[in-house]
Amino acid sequence: MQPTLRLNRRAFLQAALTAAAAAGAGVACSRNGSPWRFFTLDQARTLASMVDQIIPPDQDAGAVWAGVVNYIDRQLCGPYQALQETYRYGLGAVDQTSQSNYGKVFADLQSHQQIELLHRLEEGKAPSGAWKQLSSAEFFGYVVDHTMQGFYGDPRHGGNREGVSWKMLNLPYPPIRGRVRSDLSKPRSG
Amino acid sequence: MSLKHVNAVIVGSGAGGGVVAKELAEAGRSVVLLERGKWFTPFDERKDDLRNQRTCVLGNAFGPDERNPRVYVDASGHEHVISPTHGAYSNNAACVGGGTLSYGAMAWRFMERDFHLRSTYGAVDGSTLDDWPITYADLEPYYEKAEWEIGVSGDDSNNIFRAPRKRPLPMPPLPPTREHQILNPAARRLGLHPFDIPMLRNSVPYNVACEVDAKCGTHNTVIPKAIETGNCELRCECIVREILTSDSGRAAGVAYYDSDGRLQEQSADVVVVSCAAIESARLLLNSTSRLFPNGLGNRYDWVGRNLQGHAYTGAIGLFDHETYDDLGPGASIAVCDFNHGNLGFVSGGMLANEFIRLPYQFASRTAAGIPRWGAGHKDFVRRYYRSSISVMGPMQEMPVFDSRVQVDPKVKDHWGIPVARLSGHRHQNDLLGTNFMSAKAEAWLKEAGAATVIRSGPISLDGPSGGQHQAGTCRMGNDPKTSVVDKYCRVHEVDNLYVIDGSVHPNNGGFNPVLTIMAIAYYASANLVKTRKGMGAT
Numbered sequence A: 001m002q003p004t005l006r007l008n009r010r011a012f013l014q015a016a017l018t019a020a021a022a023a024g025a026g027v028a029c030s031r032n033g034s035p036w037r038f039f040t041l042d043q044a045r046t047l048a049s050m051v052d053q054i055i056p057p058d059q060d061a062g063a064v065w066a067g068v069v070n071y072i073d074r075q076l077c078g079p080y081q082a083l084q085e086t087y088r089y090g091l092g093a094v095d096q097t098s099q100s101n102y103g104k105v106f107a108d109l110q111s112h113q114q115i116e117l118l119h120r121l122e123e124g125k126a127p128s129g130a131w132k133q134l135s136s137a138e139f140f141g142y143v144v145d146h147t148m149q150g151f152y153g154d155p156r157h158g159g160n161r162e163g164v165s166w167k168m169l170n171l172p173y174p175p176i177r178g179r180v181r182s183d184l185s186k187p188r189s190g
Numbered sequence B: 001m002s003l004k005h006v007n008a009v010i011v012g013s014g015a016g017g018g019v020v021a022k023e024l025a026e027a028g029r030s031v032v033l034l035e036r037g038k039w040f041t042p043f044d045e046r047k048d049d050l051r052n053q054r055t056c057v058l059g060n061a062f063g064p065d066e067r068n069p070r071v072y073v074d075a076s077g078h079e080h081v082i083s084p085t086h087g088a089y090s091n092n093a094a095c096v097g098g099g100t101l102s103y104g105a106m107a108w109r110f111m112e113r114d115f116h117l118r119s120t121y122g123a124v125d126g127s128t129l130d131d132w133p134i135t136y137a138d139l140e141p142y143y144e145k146a147e148w149e150i151g152v153s154g155d156d157s158n159n160i161f162r163a164p165r166k167r168p169l170p171m172p173p174l175p176p177t178r179e180h181q182i183l184n185p186a187a188r189r190l191g192l193h194p195f196d197i198p199m200l201r202n203s204v205p206y207n208v209a210c211e212v213d214a215k216c217g218t219h220n221t222v223i224p225k226a227i228e229t230g231n232c233e234l235r236c237e238c239i240v241r242e243i244l245t246s247d248s249g250r251a252a253g254v255a256y257y258d259s260d261g262r263l264q265e266q267s268a269d270v271v272v273v274s275c276a277a278i279e280s281a282r283l284l285l286n287s288t289s290r291l292f293p294n295g296l297g298n299r300y301d302w303v304g305r306n307l308q309g310h311a312y313t314g315a316i317g318l319f320d321h322e323t324y325d326d327l328g329p330g331a332s333i334a335v336c337d338f339n340h341g342n343l344g345f346v347s348g349g350m351l352a353n354e355f356i357r358l359p360y361q362f363a364s365r366t367a368a369g370i371p372r373w374g375a376g377h378k379d380f381v382r383r384y385y386r387s388s389i390s391v392m393g394p395m396q397e398m399p400v401f402d403s404r405v406q407v408d409p410k411v412k413d414h415w416g417i418p419v420a421r422l423s424g425h426r427h428q429n430d431l432l433g434t435n436f437m438s439a440k441a442e443a444w445l446k447e448a449g450a451a452t453v454i455r456s457g458p459i460s461l462d463g464p465s466g467g468q469h470q471a472g473t474c475r476m477g478n479d480p481k482t483s484v485v486d487k488y489c490r491v492h493e494v495d496n497l498y499v500i501d502g503s504v505h506p507n508n509g510g511f512n513p514v515l516t517i518m519a520i521a522y523y524a525s526a527n528l529v530k531t532r533k534g535m536g537a538t
């Protein structure tokens, strides 16, 4: 399929920066008292509350249980290194918006308040000075996409714990067996 | 430093270059095949749902990497430096086999009318649409050769629109999937003519592809054969910088950076450029000299023009019952009822069910009517992942002169070579055609019993086309003023320089293009071997 050509300027700039980051100019991933590679404990808590609204637990596990925060943390120290600043800024701005609207950080809101706020972020209608360097809609877009990757992607990337989403979809492992089931350890016949 | 002189140096080991390497080597010519990427085996081709050539959110498994940026100029004229995982980069691949290592492997012949669209439909405003200098009949024997040498399964006998073929496909189709069984009777009820898609996939043991390698590309068929002749040397991780020319205006060879980053010169009697439409144009444009100040083949400013690909649209149908089976590749049934003869716009395209959508692809697909996140989205995915069918197709695009590849004046890649710069827009006809095709896909899915059908939204005409089906940048034609190569893929103004890949297509069919690229490669090679008997004599 043809990739869509819907572009946003920030993604371009980030892509341009990736090479520089890969060459060592970027921020290194370290622990600084947090069990995560990149996130502080507070950032991880905010993100966890967001991703569990994006894919909430019900009869099947939600995003947090599936390890989506771990997936994103891991990619931010790998292919998504250029998005580190976006996450740092974006998660801070979510909490600031939450504080100014409800007087509490995002993780401490009631579920219906979290959903309400996320809708406003998505529509770029979060009334706060917190989003000067980055639009809330754009940040929310990243979090939604990365949550889908972490929840529905292969467990080898750090999310989809125990293949939970594939079990939910009643998929075998791996999801496509293909048609050829040959055993390379046996000599070829014919 | 210069290396041992050879008869032919071929740049790029993809669909076009791989075939040319075999044909020249088997005809006894000495060949060096230069490829910028690596040679992967089936053991390296570890399936990765987030890091592959189609879903590259975590990277392109088969290249290129971040050292190869491009510049994209958006509709408002802003320039952006983009990496190969970006949608606007128009990536195909960088590895032995090029796109054929990881392709879906649909193996279409174009239709007779695709070679003379201009005569069929007349001139099209805002498009450089023109007839090809060759006809379907010229290519027919070479389509057959590609099908039999590389290996195609399928059965198009129920396709009454197909161009005449002398020989049937060498392998029967794969057994029908569940989607096939649902879509086939529905298409017939609508009066359409469904058939099994020709695929470069083994349905029975065939040719040299190994057991775990059920898909046939150039990397596991013609390239190993070329090497077996003893006449072809494949050099990987070699990045060709420019084509060298002599004072008399002939191609002398190429300069490239080898895997250790050292600059090498390979001289040859003949140079063949097969880097895919964007990189082939870039290489010609980067090959400037006193005699060719604007790049090779570019006297009339046609190199890099008419960049095209396919707008791909259709619809997804949601069913009350399961439609899924885990039998790859998924795509198996198509109709060609809408490739030509539609009212209100030029040409059209085939429609087929899609390749299997992995869970992330399914979950990240957004459309009006599907919740984007939250409990509603999770329910949607859970309910419909196994109960949906997607029907899509490639719309034949109208070539646009301003959709183009240039070399960027500022940005260079890791090796210091100016990068490709992409700019332009699509033609209005692409929008009309895709809207029509999406409506036809919707009708087919409804007839098949879908409870709900969601159509693709209208395409945007901003930005140039391109992508994995990139083509058109070194058009084939009889008039040197309005084309880059002649009907044998020889650059008009340089006697011993050829472009043999998707670049030469004047238009790209309403089909995935790879079998046509292979057929043209066989056809051009046959002429090359015939007309350059004692390659070396000038």
Ligand SMILES: Cc1cc2nc3c(=O)[nH]c(=O)nc-3n(C[C@H](O)[C@H](O)[C@H](O)COP(=O)(O)OP(=O)(O)OC[C@H]3O[C@@H](n4cnc5c(N)ncnc54)[C@H](O)[C@@H]3O)c2cc1C
Residues within 6 Å of the ligand: B011, B012, B013, B014, B015, B016, B017, B034, B035, B036, B037, B053, B054, B091, B092, B093, B094, B095, B096, B097, B098, B099, B100, B102, B103, B104, B105, B106, B107, B108, B238, B239, B240, B241, B274, B275, B276, B277, B279, B280, B283, B468, B469, B470, B500, B501, B502, B503, B511, B512, B513, B514, B515, B517
């Ligand atoms: C995921 C995917 C699915 C696809 N599915 C289908 C399908 O079902 N049916 C179909 O018809 N088509 C399909 N395609 C498209 C098809 O693969 C391409 O149309 C085809 O491979 C193009 O052939 P080409 O010879 O023009 O270029 P390529 O096959 O791209 O080969 C060009 C080669 O040149 C090399 N190269 C470029 N520049 C240089 C340089 N400067 N120095 C050295 N080497 C260089 C590249 O690394 C590459 O290997 C698919 C492609 C992809 C990626």
